[in-house]
Amino acid sequence: MTALDNLAKTLSRLPGVGPKSARRIAFSLIKTQPEFNRLLAENIATIQEKIRPCSICGSFSEGDPCPVCSDSTRDRSQLCIVEQAQDVITIQSSGAYGGLFHVLGGAINPLDGVGPENLSFDKLMKRIDEGAFREVIIATNPTEEGDTTALYIRHLLKSHPEISLTRLASGLPIGGDLEYADETTLKRSLHGRVSF
Amino acid sequence: MTALDNLAKTLSRLPGVGPKSARRIAFSLIKTQPEFNRLLAENIATIQEKIRPCSICGSFSEGDPCPVCSDSTRDRSQLCIVEQAQDVITIQSSGAYGGLFHVLGGAINPLDGVGPENLSFDKLMKRIDEGAFREVIIATNPTEEGDTTALYIRHLLKSHPEISLTRLASGLPIGGDLEYADETTLKRSLHGRVSF
Numbered sequence: 492m493t494a495l496d497n498l499a500k501t502l503s504r505l506p507g508v509g510p511k512s513a514r515r516i517a518f519s520l521i522k523t524q525p526e527f528n529r530l531l532a533e534n535i536a537t538i539q540e541k542i543r544p545c546s547i548c549g550s551f552s553e554g555d556p557c558p559v560c561s562d563s564t565r566d567r568s569q570l571c572i573v574e575q576a577q578d579v580i581t582i583q584s585s586g587a588y589g590g591l592f593h594v595l596g597g598a599i600n601p602l603d604g605v606g607p608e609n610l611s612f613d614k615l616m617k618r619i620d621e622g623a624f625r626e627v628i629i630a631t632n633p634t635e636e637g638d639t640t641a642l643y644i645r646h647l648l649k650s651h652p653e654i655s656l657t658r659l660a661s662g663l664p665i666g667g668d669l670e671y672a673d674e675t676t677l678k679r680s681l682h683g684r685v686s687f
Numbered sequence: 688m689t690a691l692d693n694l695a696k697t698l699s700r701l702p703g704v705g706p707k708s709a710r711r712i713a714f715s716l717i718k719t720q721p722e723f724n725r726l727l728a729e730n731i732a733t734i735q736e737k738i739r740p741c742s743i744c745g746s747f748s749e750g751d752p753c754p755v756c757s758d759s760t761r762d763r764s765q766l767c768i769v770e771q772a773q774d775v776i777t778i779q780s781s782g783a784y785g786g787l788f789h790v791l792g793g794a795i796n797p798l799d800g801v802g803p804e805n806l807s808f809d810k811l812m813k814r815i816d817e818g819a820f821r822e823v824i825i826a827t828n829p830t831e832e833g834d835t836t837a838l839y840i841r842h843l844l845k846s847h848p849e850i851s852l853t854r855l856a857s858g859l860p861i862g863g864d865l866e867y868a869d870e871t872t873l874k875r876s877l878h879g880r881v882s883f
Contacts, residue, residue: 493749494737498730504723506715507708518773519702520731521738521747527700532732534694535716535724541690542717551717553689577714 495521547618549594549611550579559583559592566590568625572615572644574598574632582630590628593618598636599643605636607643615644619651629658633679691717743814745790745807746775755779755788762786764821768811768840770794770828778826786824789814794832795839801832803839811840815847825854829875 495517503513520528544550545557552558559565559579569590573579579592595610619627629644631637641658648656662680663672672680691713699709716724740746741753748754755761755775765786769775775788791806815823825840827833837854844852858876859868868876 494730494734495747495749498734501723501727501730505712507711508704512703514773514776515703516701517734518747518771520734521772525735527697528731528735531697532728534690534697535731536728538690538694538713538716539721539724551691551714553691575714576717577710580710 544576544594548579548592549576549596549614550592551576568623569628570619570622570624570626571628571630573630574637574640578630588628590626595631595640598631598634598640600636600639610640612643612647616647619648619654624654626655626657629656631658633659633661740772740790744775744788745772745792745810746788747772764819765824766815766818766820766822767824767826769826770833770836774826784824786822791827791836794827794830794836796832796835806836808839808843812843815844815850820850822851822853825852827854829855829857 498520499510499513499517502508502516503510505513508516520531541553542551543553543555545552545555545560547556547560550557550559554561566589569588570593571582571588571590572593572595573582574595574597576594579594582588582592593611593615595612595615597605597610599605599607599610627644627648629641631640631644645656648654660683661676662683663669663676669677694716695706695709695713698704698712699706701709704712716727737749738747739751741748741751741756743752743756746753746755750757762785765784766789767778767784767786768789768791769778770791770793772790775790778784778788789807789811791808791811793801793806795801795803795806823840823844825837827836827840841852844850856879857872858879859865859872865873
């Protein structure tokens with residue numbers, strides 16, 4: 492195996508990078524400015540020293556606690572539960588939410604051997620028991636695993652009837668087309684129809 | 688800008704990696720085994736020391752001359768001219784060609800300021816003058832730039848009437864569907880129809 496095959500094979504283990512794009516990237520790295528390769532290699536080699544999970548919410552951050560958890564202007568009565576750390580960034584960039592987050596680290600998935608004990612539910616319940624949350628927003632993915640996880644959270648929160656529990660709305664994506672909507676999305680969208 | 692944004696921005700400069708996939712890859716690099724990051728960084732940092740252009744054909748190789756140029760079992764009467772070094776690998780992996788290659792380093796593109804003087808035509812003509820080629824196969828891309836480059840090669844090879852000059856067939860891709868073929872491909876495919 493040549494150094495080129497080696498690099499392409501390593502690159503193809505990145506998410507969303509197939510064998511063909513890995514080869515294309517490898518070729519570009521042969522032809523690029525050497526400084527770019529040094530910069531990229533350095534960034535990759537040091538990322539795990541620089542970014543760590545926040546000890547409170549579990550999102551990735553350079554500082555601990557993360558900027559969201561330590562921001563005193565955020566609404567501490569709202570808690571948004573997400574599967575992954577990147578979901579925090581996605582919701583943050585929507586600009587539509589001003590509360591706190593909790594990262595579960597995945598979703599319940601018995602087929603992959605991920606049970607509630609593998610996710611940060613203990614930490615979640617500790618935060619809820621000790622905090623003053625008035626609303627918990629479930630923002631798990633609209634998938635089977637995300638649905639199962641949402642049901643599990645609803646079960647856990649039975650001990651806190653004072654907290655209102657919500658979940659992100661499902662339905663047709665904005666800019667989407669009825670013709671291309673899948674059956675399940677359409678069903679959910681009908682089921683959750685709102686007065687207009 | 689955080690280390691995460693920094694890494695994502697650097698990754699998004701790779702070909703075929705948009706801002707969203709760059710972010711996704713960056714997150715995966717935070718969560719992956721540290722050894723993987725070390726391996727990837729090392730591969731990227733050293734690729735340009737390990738892989739260099741072959742001094743004969745211009746394709747990328749760990750040795751010089753490259754394995755194709757130094758393989759005495761290959762047919763030295765055939766020369767296949769390609770735009771990029773990666774095209775050599777693509778044609779090699781088809782297993783349908785056993786001759787030699789010549790990499791131009793691009794295609795003639797006046798709009799981008801790429802003229803014949805920027806491509807390895809001098810080297811090409813030296814190889815053809817000194818070699819014993821009976822056939823030259825033009826394998827430039829079926830694009831406007833590739834077509835211009837092919838015409839230029841035909842012009843150059845007028846001084847070698849003993850060499851038969853061919854070009855890769857254009858037409859419908861295998862497994863393709865007439866309905867989805869673009870007009871130009873269909874025209875070429877009709878124009879180049881073969882008896883059956």
